[in-house]
Amino acid sequence: xxxxxxxxxxxxxxxxxxxxxxxxxxxxxxxxxxxxxxxxxxxxxxxxxxxxxxxxxxxxxxxxxxxxxxxxxxxxxxxxxxxxxxxxxxxxxxxxxxxxxxxxxxxxxxxxxxxxxxxxxxxxxxxxxxxxxxxxxxxxxxxxxxxxxxxxxxxxxxxxxxxxxxxxxxxxxx
Amino acid sequence: xxxxxxxxxxxxxxxxxxxxxxxxxxxxxxxxxxxxxxxxxxxxxxxxxxxxxxxxxxxxxxxxxxxxxxxxxxxxxxxxxxxxxxxxxxxxxxxxxxxxxxxxxxxxxxxxxxxxxxxxxxxxxxxxxxxxxxxxxxxxxxxxxxxxxxxxxxxxxxxxxxxxxxxxxxxxxxxxxxxxxxxxxxxxxxxxxxxxxxxxxxxxxxxxxxxxxxxxxxxxxxxxxxxxxxxxxxxxxxxxxxxxxxxxxxxxxxxxxxxxxxxxxxxxxxxxxxxxxxxxxxxxxxxxxxxxxxxxxxxxxxxxxxxxxxxxxxxxxxxxxxxxxxxxxxxxxxxxxxxxxxxxxxxxxxxxxxxxxxxxxxxxxxxxxxxxxxxxxxxxxxxxxxxxxxxxxxxxxxxxxxxxxxxxxxxxxxxxxxxxxxxxxxxxxxxxxxxxxxxxxxxxxxxxxxxxxxxxxxxxxxxxxxxxxxxxxxxxxxxxxxxxxxxxxxxxxxxxxxxxxxxxxxxxxxxxxxxxxxxxxxxxx
Numbered sequence: 001x002x003x004x005x006x007x008x009x010x011x012x013x014x015x016x017x018x019x020x021x022x023x024x025x026x027x028x029x030x031x032x033x034x035x036x037x038x039x040x041x042x043x044x045x046x047x048x049x050x051x052x053x054x055x056x057x058x059x060x061x062x063x064x065x066x067x068x069x070x071x072x073x074x075x076x077x078x079x080x081x082x083x084x085x086x087x088x089x090x091x092x093x094x095x096x097x098x099x100x101x102x103x104x105x106x107x108x109x110x111x112x113x114x115x116x117x118x119x120x121x122x123x124x125x126x127x128x129x130x131x132x133x134x135x136x137x138x139x140x141x142x143x144x145x146x147x148x149x150x151x152x153x154x155x156x157x158x159x160x161x162x163x164x165x166x167x168x169x170x171x172x173x174x
Numbered sequence: 175x176x177x178x179x180x181x182x183x184x185x186x187x188x189x190x191x192x193x194x195x196x197x198x199x200x201x202x203x204x205x206x207x208x209x210x211x212x213x214x215x216x217x218x219x220x221x222x223x224x225x226x227x228x229x230x231x232x233x234x235x236x237x238x239x240x241x242x243x244x245x246x247x248x249x250x251x252x253x254x255x256x257x258x259x260x261x262x263x264x265x266x267x268x269x270x271x272x273x274x275x276x277x278x279x280x281x282x283x284x285x286x287x288x289x290x291x292x293x294x295x296x297x298x299x300x301x302x303x304x305x306x307x308x309x310x311x312x313x314x315x316x317x318x319x320x321x322x323x324x325x326x327x328x329x330x331x332x333x334x335x336x337x338x339x340x341x342x343x344x345x346x347x348x349x350x351x352x353x354x355x356x357x358x359x360x361x362x363x364x365x366x367x368x369x370x371x372x373x374x375x376x377x378x379x380x381x382x383x384x385x386x387x388x389x390x391x392x393x394x395x396x397x398x399x400x401x402x403x404x405x406x407x408x409x410x411x412x413x414x415x416x417x418x419x420x421x422x423x424x425x426x427x428x429x430x431x432x433x434x435x436x437x438x439x440x441x442x443x444x445x446x447x448x449x450x451x452x453x454x455x456x457x458x459x460x461x462x463x464x465x466x467x468x469x470x471x472x473x474x475x476x477x478x479x480x481x482x483x484x485x486x487x488x489x490x491x492x493x494x495x496x497x498x499x500x501x502x503x504x505x506x507x508x509x510x511x512x513x514x515x516x517x518x519x520x521x522x523x524x525x526x527x528x529x530x531x532x533x534x535x536x537x538x539x540x541x542x543x544x545x546x547x548x549x550x551x552x553x554x555x556x557x558x559x560x561x562x563x564x565x566x567x568x569x570x571x572x573x574x575x576x577x578x579x580x581x582x583x584x585x586x587x588x589x590x591x592x593x594x595x596x597x598x599x600x601x602x603x604x605x606x607x608x609x610x611x612x613x614x615x616x617x618x619x620x621x622x623x624x625x626x627x628x629x630x631x632x633x634x635x636x637x638x639x640x641x642x643x644x645x646x647x648x649x650x651x652x653x654x655x656x657x658x659x660x661x662x663x664x665x666x667x668x669x670x671x672x673x674x675x676x677x678x679x680x681x682x683x684x685x686x687x688x689x690x691x692x693x694x695x696x697x698x699x
Contacts, residue, residue, distance in 0.1 A: 047356045051381040053695045055406025055487050058450070060356045062476070065453075065469035079354035095324055096303040096380045097359060100351050126403060131312050131322050132384035151406065153486060 024068065027158045032073040034165035039085060043075050043161075046084035046108065050101045050140075051133060052091030056118040056151040060088065063154050070158075081108040086164070089137040090151075092120040092127040098140055105141040115145045115164060117157065122146040178202050178253035185217040197256070198633035199422040201245075205258040212267065214257065215244075219272040223248045223255065224550050226636075227645045228269075228279035229659040230287050232315050234649065240289055242266060243659075245634060245645065249565075252572055254634055261289065268294040274551040275666055286313035286386075298335065301379040301698065304328040312387050319387050339365035339373050347680065351380040358694035362683075369679040374672045381698040389658035394420040394494050394628055394648075397655050401646075402489050404660055405696035407450075410443045411639035412646070412660070412696075413492035418574060419635035419648040420494045426626035430618045432496030433576045438506075438613050439488050440575075440637075441606040446475040447640030447691070448557075448599040448606075449520075454688035455596055456526060459537040467523035471516060478509055496623040503617065510614040513607050520607075524600040527593065538593040542674040542686030545590065553666040556642020557602065558690050561587050561594035568638035580609055592689040628653050641691060642667060662696035 035043045047060055063070045064077065078084050081104045093101055105114070116137040119125040124135040137143050144167055147160030179202065182191060186204060194204040206214050226245040234241040237260045244257040259266070268291040270277040280291040281300035288311040291297075302310065305324045311317065338346075344367055351359035359380040365373040385404055389397050394416075401416035402409040414436060421428055428436075453468035476486040482501050483491050491497055527538060548554065549564040559566055567584045569577045585601040587594040632649040642663025649657040667690060674686050 048352055049358050049381070051383055051695075052358070053403050053406035053409075054358055054693065055409075057356050057358065058407060059486075062469075062473060065473055066466055067470065067473040077356055081352075091381065092383065094381055094383055095305060096382055097351065099305075100359065100380070104352055126399060127383050127388065129319060130384035130388050131317075131319055132382050132387075150489065151487070153480075 024155055024158065027155065027162065028070065028073045031158060031162055031165070034162065035074040038165060038168055039074070041074050044078045044083050044085045045075060045088050046078050046081045046086070046104070047088045047090070048101055048104050050089055050091045050097045050121070050137065051094035052118060052120055056090040059151050059154055059157060060117070063157065068154050084108050085112065087112065087114045088117050089114060089121050090117050092124040092133040092135060093137055093140050094133050098134055101137070101140050113144045113164060113168070114141055115147060115160060116143045117147050117160070118151045119148050122148050125150070178251045178255055181221065181248060181251060182255065185214060185221060198631055199419065199635055200252070201254045201256050201634045203256050203258055205260070208259070208262070211259055215269050215272055218246055221248070224553060225273040225275050226254060226553065227659070227661045228276050229647065230283045230289060231649060231657045232287065232313070234657070240264065240287060243647065247572070249571070254572065254636065256634065264289045265292060267292050270294060275553045275669070278665070285311065287311050288314065301382040303379065304332050304334060312384065319384070334377065336363045336375050337373065343367050344372060360694045364680065366680060369681070371675045371678055371680060371683070374675045376668050376672055378668060378694060379698045381695050383699065385660065385699040386658050389655045392655050393653065394650065394655060397658065398492055398494065404699060405662060405693045406487055407443065407447055408639045408641070408644065408662065408693065408696055409487050409489045410439045410492065411637045411644055412662070414440060415635040415637040415644055415646040416648065417492050417494050419633040419646055420628065420650065422633045422635070423631040423648065423650055424626050424629040426495050426624055428496050429621045429624050431620040432622040434613050434617055435497060435501055435622065436492070437575055437577070438610050439483070439491060441610050442475065442479060443488065444606045444640040445603050446472055446479070448603040449475065451599055451688060451691045452524070452596060454691070455538070455592065455685060458685040458688050459534060461534060464526040464534065467519065471520055471523065474516070478512060481505060482509060493623060495626055500622045506614045506617060510611050513611055517604060517607050520603065527596050537685065538596060539591055541592040541682050542678055542689060543590045544670050544674045548670065548673055552669045554670045555663050555666065557595055557598045558642065558667055558670055560585055561598045562590040563588045568636050568643045572636045574635070574637065582609065592685055595689040639663060641693060660699060662693060664693040664696045667692050668697060
């Protein structure tokens with residue numbers, strides 16, 4: 001009891017945080033509206049690295065950090081493909097990862113969507129022609145949206161997710 | 175700093191030394207005959223030399239067959255010593271008994287070139303996983319890079335064999351290659367008794383993209399973005415090391431202003447890398463509030479990178495001869511002002527490890543110890559080595575760029591655990607901030623690019639990336655890259671984690687892993 005009371009009056013560990021990236025906030029709120037409507041307020045993303053240089057992964061992690069905090073918009077990154085609505089693939093699919101990517105896709109329950117994040121995942125990037133890679137993610141699994149960039153910035157990734165929402169709406173209306 | 179040639183006189187005869195040559199970047203190349211090779215290796219081992227890298231090249235110089243390059247370093251000597259071993263066939267003897275880290279390089283050479291190593295204790299494939307066809311050796315000149323036909327199925331006897339531990343209550347936990355978080359792929363085979371880890375074997379190379387083969391035939395300038403792609407958060411360090419090698423081969427003097435800015439970019443990369451590790455360690459003990467300040471500062475550094483260079487990872491800056499573009503003095507001054515405020519907030523955030531609560535200290539202290547005896551045989555470098563008491567730092571041991579002008583110190587701690595690695599990274603990040611601000615204050619004027627004719631030749635180039643020592647070797651022939659060998663710190667440092675986890679519990683594995691922050695892409699190439 002005493003500890004609780006003293007905690008209430010103790011110096012707070014959090015800091016006042018000035019964040020004014022208006023464009024990102026706007027994108028995020030539009031995305032939240034779409035996620036609320038299409039996904040019932042929760043979009044679960046499973047990330048699969050099929051051979052990236054790790055920079056797309058870093059940007060995806062950055063999306064969960066305080067400056068962006070995409071969980072506010074309903075996005076969560078899940079630990080298992082079984083829990084996922086969307087697979088986010090990064091990197092040109094290396095031969096060594098081909099089977100793992102396919103298995104991850106097969107393990108994801110329907111309905112599922114795939115986004116390719118980064119130039120390498122889109123079409124192989126600078127690794128086109130290497131004996132070790134298959135090319136973009138679409139060489140192994142069907143891809144719904146491609147987000148180019150080396151790597152795409154957090155804002156670009158959010159724009160890509162909004163594009164995904166558009167693709168879903170278009171398919172629904174067809 | 176002692177002169178390598180004096181030390182080498184104890185190992186090599188006068189006649190042998192007369193055939194030795196000084197390389198373009200101050201390396202010492204010593205050709206060794208096959209008859210005397212084993213004796214020289216033992217001698218180097220007895221005299222305290224450590225193996226930096228071991229690689230092969232085909233059709234090097236006058237030798238039409240395979241030449242093996244054995245790169246060594248010794249504390250106190252600035253020059254890298256490279257033994258040249260011309261093979262008469264596709265067979266060689268292993269040196270793994272004296273230089274343990276050689277066993278991985280030898281597997282790499284067998285995969286790449288088909289050279290077999292007699293008396294090697296580990297002959298499993300390394301970067302070519304099971305589905306790659308038999309007798310496929312991509313780095314041979316006879317193989318033209320392009321699509322190949324993979325095996326449709328893998329026979330059970332061809333599956334990769336892991337070390338098996340048997341006993342009552344022992345079970346295996348295979349983790350990966352796809353991991354639960356947003357992270358690169360790799361495989362970990364744990365043998366566990368209850369929650370305690372009894373054995374760990376790592377298996378990497380799931381992301382092998384064929385970087386070295388891709389580089390061949392490209393002009394040096396076209397190869398810079400391949401060097402950047404080795405590992406996204408070592409883009410600056412690797413592209414610098416590559417450009418440095420080419421500049422040394424072609425005797426191109428990089429302008430002063432470019433050298434200063436290059437150093438600033440290298441240190442910014444170190445800062446954001448260490449910030450990520452520190453955030454990761456605190457997140458992995460389930461304390462997100464303590465980790466948040468590091469995530470906030472790291473995002474701010476990414477944004478600073480973007481303001482300075484147009485890329486949050488500072489990609490696209492390095493060029494052969496300097497930099498692709500200048501950074502205005504105004505932008506540099508803004509960075510310096512920001513970093514002053516950054517330092518105070520960083521120091522405040524770093525207190526989390528020691529003062530917040532016993533539960534934090536309890537998780538970090540004594541966890542994941544890397545014994546000092548393992549450092550040199552496995553060639554562990556970077557903060558992991560420094561936190562285990564090994565006084566090594568490539569910026570001071572083999573200075574490059576303008577590092578010899580900077581008065582910096584090696585941050586050495588003794589306890590070898592996760593806490594020590596956290597503390598070393600905190601000290602280094604602040605040191606880097608100090609270096610950056612000093613360089614901005616003393617920034618010279620002038621050009622940032624010196625055009626120069628590309629000459630044929632070869633050179634080694636070492637760089638201290640955030641994770642440790644990266645080794646690059648570039649061979650230019652007819653104006654294009656003939657052979658590009660890269661060995662990032664992670665290639666060696668992964669061995670350390672197999673030892674660090676023994677006796678620790680499985681839930682501490684992510685914490686130990688984050689404390690070392692090893693690159694999968696940088697290992698796999």
